[in-house]
Amino acid sequence: MKAIKKAVIPVAGLGTRFLPATKAIPKEMLTIVDRPTIQYIVEEAVASGIEEIIFITSTGKSAIENHFDYDFQLDTVLKDKKKVQLREELANISNLIDIIAVRQKEPLGLGHAILMARNVVGDEPFMVLLGDDLVKSQVPCCKQMIDMYNQLGESIVAIQRVDMDQTHQYGIVEGTETDHRRTFKVNRMVEKPAPGTCQSNMAIIGRYLLMPDIFELLAKTTPGHGGEIQLTDALLALANRRDMYAYEFEGKRFDAGDKLGYLKAIVDFALEHQTLGPPFREYLESACKDVIAP
Numbered sequence: 001m002k003a004i005k006k007a008v009i010p011v012a013g014l015g016t017r018f019l020p021a022t023k024a025i026p027k028e029m030l031t032i033v034d035r036p037t038i039q040y041i042v043e044e045a046v047a048s049g050i051e052e053i054i055f056i057t058s059t060g061k062s063a064i065e066n067h068f069d070y071d072f073q074l075d076t077v078l079k080d081k082k083k084v085q086l087r088e089e090l091a092n093i094s095n096l097i098d099i100i101a102v103r104q105k106e107p108l109g110l111g112h113a114i115l116m117a118r119n120v121v122g123d124e125p126f127m128v129l130l131g132d133d134l135v136k137s138q139v140p141c142c143k144q145m146i147d148m149y150n151q152l153g154e155s156i157v158a159i160q161r162v163d164m165d166q167t168h169q170y171g172i173v174e175g176t177e178t179d180h181r182r183t184f185k186v187n188r189m190v191e192k193p194a195p196g197t198c199q200s201n202m203a204i205i206g207r208y209l210l211m212p213d214i215f216e217l218l219a220k221t222t223p224g225h226g227g228e229i230q231l232t233d234a235l236l237a238l239a240n241r242r243d244m245y246a247y248e249f250e251g252k253r254f255d256a257g258d259k260l261g262y263l264k265a266i267v268d269f270a271l272e273h274q275t276l277g278p279p280f281r282e283y284l285e286s287a288c289k290d291v292i293a294p
């Protein structure tokens with residue numbers, strides 16, 4: 001069984017749900033407490049043993065690559081000013097991991113974005129982490145999936161349970177329980193099912209562990225829901241060809257590409273922050289008294 005060493009992080013989307021904030025700034029660069037969203041995601045991949053990251057980028061997203069690059073000018077200024085700690089912090093970010101960027105010339109959908117990584121990933125299984133999906137957990141979500149892959153040896157999609165009236169916002173999996181904890185064998189998958197057309201509430205979130213066959217299937221996938229090349233359509237084709245599993249990860253997921261999801265993420269991450277957490281909690285408690293329940 002081939003080890004999982006590469007992670008693809010697509011960040012080429014337009015971020016229309018977060019306009020006007022995302023007109024000139026990539027949504028992945030919006031800050032959650034003290035770091036951009038994308039840094040949490042790269043850190044999750046690194047903490048899971050990933051050795052190489054492939055960003056799928058587009059025009060206007062260079063800030064993401066720059067964030068992980070070494071900035072000679074800035075480093076020189078910080079060195080002259082003897083800002084030792086800050087220098088170290090920035091060095092840690094640029095030394096995190098090897099990063100490769102591949103362009104998606106047009107935003108033709110998530111499936112199309114992943115297909116752009118074909119030549120760089122090659123013939124090995126790999127992770128996909130969406131650039132705006134944050135998971136807060138004790139064991140990184142990506143690592144939980146890799147651990148499960150080491151037992152199953154097949155593709156795995158991460159899922160969470162959602163309310164039945166929310167299923168139309170997600171790719172939904174129908175599956176049967178397996179002997180492995182929190183793991184289901186995928187029988188059917190449908191992208192954003194119309195209300196009442198699907199019995200399952202197992203929603204796919206932004207973490208996928210994929211066998212390389214997915215590339216061949218993505219290349220054959222025609223535009224689906226919303227006129228985009230949908231990853232879910234290729235996943236369904238892959239599930240028809242070989243076993244695929246859905247894994248109910250342990251942790252809490254935030255859609256940071258959505259305004260409300262982003263706010264929730266800030267509150268949760270701020271409350272857990274080592275130094276900012278306690279004073280923020282105190283502030284929230286008094287704000288709740290004054291504003292929410294005066």
Ligand code: UTP
Binds near residue numbers: 010056
């Ligand atoms: P989303 O649908 O959440 O991203 O795609 P979006 O299209 O940027 O956002 P909205 O809906 O307009 O607000 C999930 C992930 O896939 C990437 C996005 O960058 C995001 O990380 N993506 C999506 C691409 O890289 N290329 C695409 O063509 C579409």
